[in-house]
Amino acid sequence: MIGASLSRWTLSYFAAALLAFIGAQALMAAGFGFPNAPIASPETLVLVHVVALGWLSLLMCGALFQFVPVLVARPLYSNTLPLPALACLLSGIGALLCGFLQLDGRIAADLPLLPAAAALLGVGFTLVVWNLGRTLWSARPLTLPARYVAVGLLSLVATVALGIIFALVLGGVSAPAFAELTARGLPIHVIAGLGGWLTFTAMGVSYRLLAMFMLAPELDGLSTRITLYAGATGLVLAIVGGIAAISLYGNADLALAAAGAVGLLALGLYGSDVLHLYRARKRRKIELNSRMAAFALTSLAVAVVLTIICIALGALSRHIGAIAFLLAFGWLSGLGLAKLYKIVPFLTWLECYGPILGKRPTPRVQDLVVEQRALKWFLLYFVVVWLGTLMLLLGYELAFRAAAALMLVATGGIVFQLVRSRRLADVKADMRLPDGAHYPKLLLSLTPHR
Numbered sequence: 001m002i003g004a005s006l007s008r009w010t011l012s013y014f015a016a017a018l019l020a021f022i023g024a025q026a027l028m029a030a031g032f033g034f035p036n037a038p039i040a041s042p043e044t045l046v047l048v049h050v051v052a053l054g055w056l057s058l059l060m061c062g063a064l065f066q067f068v069p070v071l072v073a074r075p076l077y078s079n080t081l082p083l084p085a086l087a088c089l090l091s092g093i094g095a096l097l098c099g100f101l102q103l104d105g106r107i108a109a110d111l112p113l114l115p116a117a118a119a120l121l122g123v124g125f126t127l128v129v130w131n132l133g134r135t136l137w138s139a140r141p142l143t144l145p146a147r148y149v150a151v152g153l154l155s156l157v158a159t160v161a162l163g164i165i166f167a168l169v170l171g172g173v174s175a176p177a178f179a180e181l182t183a184r185g186l187p188i189h190v191i192a193g194l195g196g197w198l199t200f201t202a203m204g205v206s207y208r209l210l211a212m213f214m215l216a217p218e219l220d221g222l223s224t225r226i227t228l229y230a231g232a233t234g235l236v237l238a239i240v241g242g243i244a245a246i247s248l249y250g251n252a253d254l255a256l257a258a259a260g261a262v263g264l265l266a267l268g269l270y271g272s273d274v275l276h277l278y279r280a281r282k283r284r285k286i287e288l289n290s291r292m293a294a295f296a297l298t299s300l301a302v303a304v305v306l307t308i309i310c311i312a313l314g315a316l317s318r319h320i321g322a323i324a325f326l327l328a329f330g331w332l333s334g335l336g337l338a339k340l341y342k343i344v345p346f347l348t349w350l351e352c353y354g355p356i357l358g359k360r361p362t363p364r365v366q367d368l369v370v371e372q373r374a375l376k377w378f379l380l381y382f383v384v385v386w387l388g389t390l391m392l393l394l395g396y397e398l399a400f401r402a403a404a405a406l407m408l409v410a411t412g413g414i415v416f417q418l419v420r421s422r423r424l425a426d427v428k429a430d431m432r433l434p435d436g437a438h439y440p441k442l443l444l445s446l447t448p449h450r
Contacts, residue, residue: 021333070208091120125157144219215281227269288338292334292382
């Protein structure tokens with residue numbers, strides 16, 4: 001049965017992630033956190049983790065529960081674990097944010113919020129990694145995109161482990177080795193999370209999704225393999241080498257520089273592969289999600305070039321916030337929004353019409369959306385992200401807040417289109433619910449699993 005492999009809770013992850021994304025943009029528009037506060041301040045830590053955990057990580061987890069089975073042609077190990085994982089993650093994120101506010105003196109209660117957050121997030125991500133890891137393990141030898149996801153999951157383990165250490169130290173746990181790692185290990189934590197868990201996993205999933213949605217041949221050649229090996233090597237140098245260097249020498253600069261060089265090679269090859277996918281596609285007129293994915297990939301390329309220029313000019317520390325903003329909102333968030341615009345209608349179509357395919361006429365996936373109406377919101381989103389990056393580079397804080405407010409408007413427009421597709425609002429009335437089809441729930445799939 002076509003709808004049998006739908007992940008029941010994927011849409012719940014997406015909904016929670018989008019709420020966090022909207023919340024983060026509202027905070028930026030209100031002047032909360034960077035650039036109105038120092039980059040290492042508790043306010044900025046709140047903002048960063050709303051984006052990294054609440055938005056990007058929940059989005060990635062929900063997507064992987066649906067698409068790892070597609071990558072490996074195996075059912076998800078457990079359809080039950082995603083719900084308790086989501087509950088632990090949401091409560092852990094809440095405790096973490098309150099813990100940061102406690103550090104800032106905004107919450108006076110003498111509660112062990114950061115240790116509690118460490119425990120809850122540790123359990124939540126353990127359930128995620130166990131579920132996805134067992135699914136991948138059952139499908140060995142892995143396809144190339146699935147290997148990227150495996151590396152991404154290992155990076156998630158490292159990110160969470162470092163985050164737990166940081167939370168315990170900030171929460172008052174006394175351990176000299178952990179204190180040294182907390183003081184000097186933040187770049188490693190960021191690289192493991194932003195570079196390994198989020199970017200490397202997105203690269204692997206995008207190889208498959210871009211090929212599938214554009215009818216392009218799947219890549220399994222030398223450059224794609226070198227990208228995998230180079231990226232994985234860079235992550236090992238940054239995470240394992242960086243931690244070892246801090247433990248032995250108190251400084252991880254050399255390990256991080258070597259990791260950066262190898263990582264740039266991987267990103268360059270990935271960009272070449274993606275260009276090949278666009279050129280080799282059989283679908284000449286590509287859908288909106290693939291066109292907007294190109295904008296996200298452009299943001300990644302610009303961020304890489306900006307990084308190289310800033311390193312050459314000795315200005316990386318001054319502009320690291322702008323580069324991180326472009327990576328988080330232009331590359332990862334832009335790609336996430338673009339793919340959500342395809343994934344949500346596609347899953348809705350499978351759920352509603354999959355059981356009756358071949359039995360009676362049904363709408364196409366494209367009939368669930370109106371691309372021309374959504375296009376303006378995507379264009380607005382990317383334009384203001386790029387303007388916001390420029391304002392950060394120039395130091396215009398008030399102009400950046402205005403850009404963040406416009407991002408919020410654009411995101412609201414995109415989310416509204418996603419809700420319309422889930423509610424079948426744009427399907428012609430005579431085709432909307434043929435006999436045997438059912439109206440979908442907004443936040444979960446009720447299609448039975450195998």
